[in-house]
Amino acid sequence: MPQTWSLDWSHGQVTVHAGAAALGRTRFRLDDGRFVEPFHEAPWITAGETVEPGLGNLRGDWPCLPFGRLYGSDDPLVGAWRGLVDAPLPQAADPLGPSDHLLHGYSAASEWKLMSLTREVITLDLDYPGDSPIERITRTIRPIDGQAGLDVSVEIQARRPCVRPFGFHPNFALRGNPGSFRIEPGPYRFGLSHPVAEAAARAEPDRKFTTLAEVAVKSGGHERFDRLPFADDREDILQLCGIEGGVHLVDEHDRVAWDLSWDTAKLPSCLLWMSNRGRKFAPWNGRHLCVGVEPVASAFDFGSAIAAADNPIALAGVRTAITLEPGTPLTLGWRIRGHALAPS
Known part of the structure; x- marks a missing residue:
């Protein structure tokens, strides 16, 4: 057993897995005495199915370094993004190593080691391969004493200067009826729909928006993307660029509100992965339902090359990667706190 x-x-x-240092089942005791478990676990994990390493730990959260994957000429990117696929590799990203080609990086596909387990904190670390500019990443899970909350952080050490996209991947379970889970983000400069022509997506690709309550869709007009789960099957990704503070989440099914916050100066965007039974191929098989609310310095999930390039988000003044230097560790983190909703 892992x-x-x-x-x-x-x-x-709180439970942490060696695989991807992923948060497992985590129970919070709310101020009204109830216990709730907000985080998602992929159905193939529950069923005991064997899947590829990048998906085998799709649980509550894990650090992604580098975030996303490398897109290629076979991927249907649209607009200005299309030209970035075959563009020369930016100097800041060069050279790319094998770990840059993994889904969400070496951190998501590896077994981490326990450094310390005390009554206050769990600490794990992972050494990166010698051909990677990343030397080591250390992950810390620290409950907030006296509160239904957690602090989650990483410290990244580099062996060579590099620029890479980074993101956390908190995934929330959607257990209620359509529209019972509300997403209320803090202020952000602009939103952008995934610039990929995906059949399972409902949002019109590569379209800006100012509110999740009004996002352009492929069928014409606009629809709400702040009330989940959706009644129809779909797979949508939206990026809230230049966000401030974090995101407030309201789960009417479990009668709980969650505040997700982080240092938005370091991770200036929030990626919303709305996985609503839209992927019909294995191992998803039309049964995967969750929302990822992901603090990132990234250009969607496009990997190291596009994140380091002059992509449309970066050109708008929102950083899409972190800069790492040897001898200067970088600490990144997020916090979650839960509060019971008043009885309806």
Whole structure:
């Protein structure tokens, strides 16, 4: 069995897996005494199915370095993004190594080692391959004593200067009826729909928006993208660029509100992965339902080359990658806190 480590505190229990250092089942005790589990676990995990390493730990959250994957000429990018696929590799990203080709990077496909387990904190670390400009990443899970909350962070050390996209990947379960889960982001400069012509997506690709309540769709007009789950099957990705503060989430089914916050100066966007039974191929098989609310410095999920290039988000003044230097560790993190909703 894969290794896991758990920690109890005044307001819950958290479990971390060696695979991808992923958050497993995490229980929070709310102020009304109820226990809730907000995070998602992929159905193939529950069913005990064997899948590729990049998907085998699709749970509550894991760090992605580099974030996304490398897109190629076979991927149907649209607009100005299309020209970035075959563009020369930006100097800041050169050279790319094998770990840059993995889905969400070496961190998502590897077994991490436990460094420390105390009553207050779980710490894991991972050494990157010698051909990577990343030397080591350390992940810390620290419950907030006296609160239904967690602090999650990483420290990244580089062996060579590099620029890479980075993101956390918090995934929230959608257990209620259509529209019962609300997304209320903090202020952001602009939103952008995924610039990829995907049949399973409902949003019109590569379209800007100012509110999740009004996003252009392929069938014409606009629809709400702030009320989940959707009644129809779809797979949509939206990026909130230049966000401030974080995101407020309201789950009417579990009668709980979550505040997700992070240092938006370091991770200036929020990627929303709305996986609503839209992927019909294995192992998804039309059964995957969750929303990823992901603090990122990235250009969607396009990987290191496009993130380091003069892509449309970066040209608009929103950074799409982190800069790493040897001898100067970079710390990134996010916090979640839960509050019970008043009885309806």
